Amino acid sequence: MITVAYINFWDQPHDDMWLTKFIIENIGDVKIVKYNENPDILFASVDGSINNVVNSNSKCKIFFYGENLNRYPPYNNDSLLQNTFDLIVGFRDTNLEKKHIRLPLWLMYYDYYSINNSSGNISGNNTEINTENNTEINTENKLNIITYIDSKYKENIAKNKTIFASIVAHHDREGQRTKICNALSKYESSKGKIMAPSNFRKNTTKIGSTKKDKIDYISQGIYNICPENSIYEGYFTEKIFQAFEGGTIPIYWAIDFPEQDIINKNKYCFCNINNQKEMQDSIDNSIMHPELYLEGKLFTDNAENIVQKYYDDLRDNIKIKLGL
Numbered sequence: 001m002i003t004v005a006y007i008n009f010w011d012q013p014h015d016d017m018w019l020t021k022f023i024i025e026n027i028g029d030v031k032i033v034k035y036n037e038n039p040d041i042l043f044a045s046v047d048g049s050i051n052n053v054v055n056s057n058s059k060c061k062i063f064f065y066g067e068n069l070n071r072y073p074p075y076n077n078d079s080l081l082q083n084t085f086d087l088i089v090g091f092r093d094t095n096l097e098k099k100h101i102r103l104p105l106w107l108m109y110y111d112y113y114s115i116n117n118s119s120g121n122i123s124g125n126n127t128e129i130n131t132e133n134n135t136e137i138n139t140e141n142k143l144n145i146i147t148y149i150d151s152k153y154k155e156n157i158a159k160n161k162t163i164f165a166s167i168v169a170h171h172d173r174e175g176q177r178t179k180i181c182n183a184l185s186k187y188e189s190s191k192g193k194i195m196a197p198s199n200f201r202k203n204t205t206k207i208g209s210t211k212k213d214k215i216d217y218i219s220q221g222i223y224n225i226c227p228e229n230s231i232y233e234g235y236f237t238e239k240i241f242q243a244f245e246g247g248t249i250p251i252y253w254a255i256d257f258p259e260q261d262i263i264n265k266n267k268y269c270f271c272n273i274n275n276q277k278e279m280q281d282s283i284d285n286s287i288m289h290p291e292l293y294l295e296g297k298l299f300t301d302n303a304e305n306i307v308q309k310y311y312d313d314l315r316d317n318i319k320i321k322l323g324l
Contacts, residue, residue, distance in 0.1 A: 001028070001029050001030070001031050002023060002027060002028050002029065002030050002031070002040045002041065002322070003030075003031050003032075003033045003037070003039040003040045003041070004019075004020060004023060004030050004031070004032055004033070004039055004040065004041045004042075004043065005032065005033050005034055005035040005037065005039040005041070005042050005043070005058070006035065006042075006043045006044070007035040007042065007043075007044045007045075007048065007052055007053060008044050008045045008046060008047045008048035008049070008050075008052075008053075009043065009044070009045045009047060009064075010045070010047065014032045015030075015032050017043075018107075018108040018111075018113075019043055019062075019064065020032070021111070021113055022113045022311075022314070022315075023041065023318070025113035025114060026113060026114060026311070026315040027315060027318060027319060027322075027324065028324075035052060035056065036052070036056070038056065038057040038058055039058050039059075040058065040059045040060065040322060041058065041059070041060045041062060041318065041322070042056050042058035042060070042061045042062065043062050043064055044061065044062070044063050044064070044085070045063070045064055045065060045066075046065060046067070046069070046072040046075045050074065050075070050080070050084060053084055053085070054084055059321065059322055059323075060086050060087070060318060060321035060322055061084065061085045061086050061087075062085060062086065062087045062088075062089055062318070063075075063081055063084070063085040063087070063088045063089065063090075064089045064090060064103075065088075065089075065090040065091070066090065066105035066108070066237075067105075068229070068230045068231075068232040068235055069090075069232065070230075070232060071230070078098070081099075082098060082099055085099065086099065086321050087099055087101055087314075087317055087318070087321065088100050088101065089101045089103045089314065090102075090103065090104075090105075090234075091104055091105070091232060091233060091234035091235045091236070092233050092234050093233075093234060094313050096317070101313050101314050101317060102234065102310060102313070103310050103313075103314050104234065104236060104237070104259075104310075105237050105238065106236065106237055106238040106241050107145065107307070107310065109211065109238045109241070109242075110145045110148065110149075112144055112145040112148070113311065114144075114308070114311050115144045115145070115146070115304050115305075115307055115308040115311065116144065144304065144307075145307060146262075146299055146303050146304050146307060149241055149244055149245055149298075149299075150297075150298050150299060152215070152244075152245040152246075152247070153244045153245060153247055153298050154247075155247065156215075156219040156245065156246050156247025156248075157247035157248075157294065158247070159219055159220070159247060161220060161221060161222045162220050162221075163192065163193075163195050163220045163221035163222070164187070164188070164191040164192030164193060164194065164195075164221065164222060164223065165184060165191075165192075165194045165195070165221055165222065165223035165224065165225060165251070166194070166195045166196070166197070166217065166218045166220075166221040166223070166224050166225070166248075167181065167194060167195075167196050167198075167200065167201065167224070167225040167226075168196070168197060168198045168207070168214050168217065168218060168224075169196075169198055169199070169200040170198055170199045170200060171199065171200055172200055173229060173230075174229065174230055176227045176228075176253055176273045177200060177225065177227060179271075179273045179279065180225050180227060180251055180253065180271055180273065180279070180283070181194055181201065181225060183271075183276075183279055183280050183283050184223075184225065184251065184283055184287075187287050191287070194225070195221065197217055211242070214242060214246075215242060215245050215246050217246075218242070218243065218246035218248055219245075219246040219247050219248070221246075221248055222248065222249060222290065223248055223249050223250075223251055223269075223286070223287075224243040224246060224248035224249070224250055224251065225251045226239040226240055226242070226243045226250050226251065226252055227239070227251075227252055227253035227254070227271065227273070228252075228253060228254040228255075231254065231255035232255065233255070234255075235254060235255055236254055236258040236259050239252070240252050240258050240263070240268060243268075244267070244298060249267075249268065249269060249286060249290060249293045249294075250267075250268040250269065251268075251269045251271060251283065251286065252268050252269065252270055252271065253270070253271045253272070253273050257270055259306075261300060261302060261303070261306045262299060262300060262303040262306050262307065263298070263299060263300070263303075264296060264297055264298060264299065264300055266292060266293060266295065266296060267293060267296075267298050268293070269282050269283060269285070269286035269293070270282060271283065
């Protein structure tokens, strides 16, 4: 039995945490204890003082961050993190010399803990064609995070679209959403309104707060405006994946092209908000030639292997720290 505790984390029952379920799925049974009981694994995040972590005698101290650390000093001090934790898990690329393990937050929006485990059914036809001998292959047993998102994309991209574009956001702290909306608004008179059912630019009936509410709403539209809140190394969140689930063409901005080894570049409109002409040109192209964004596969052929490596790196290094 592996004892696990959480400190400085978001408000959610600890036995229901994605990380808890990941340990159960990949390493062994878990017992949740208090952080001051010297657990085998202590998961810590940014919502509190680091001092209690420093004083813990846990076998494996893991720092997990799901947001831009520059907004959460002193946790943006890499030396402090390396001196305090055994593993630093989040957006940055895996670098074991610096204790970094890449596990982006968007993975936690889906109940998958390895690339092989299955927690549901893909709707529609569960077959694909083997092009070498033209035979059908049953894909039902291939259900995972990649095939799930891809199946929802195919389902929702085929919908009758009644909305031109949507944006679901609470705020625009850094102004990127306003820049993109302003650039897209030149098409509102000919294409339709940019519909905003949340706090930012609200112009229609408010939708519910669940992920399903969001997906159901944006799936009615051709485009979804979904930039990141800020830039940080490897910072690509659930926003673009939810836009894909909704069967939309994402209009997106981040530090760089998102998850380049996983997502095919032609499936979204990337906006350089720091260059007005480049941003407008990319938006114009997506509006004038939407068919170009609908061609080909959503994910790269290597996508499942990349995601599996995220899972494997975390599992293997936790086991090493625990001496398993």
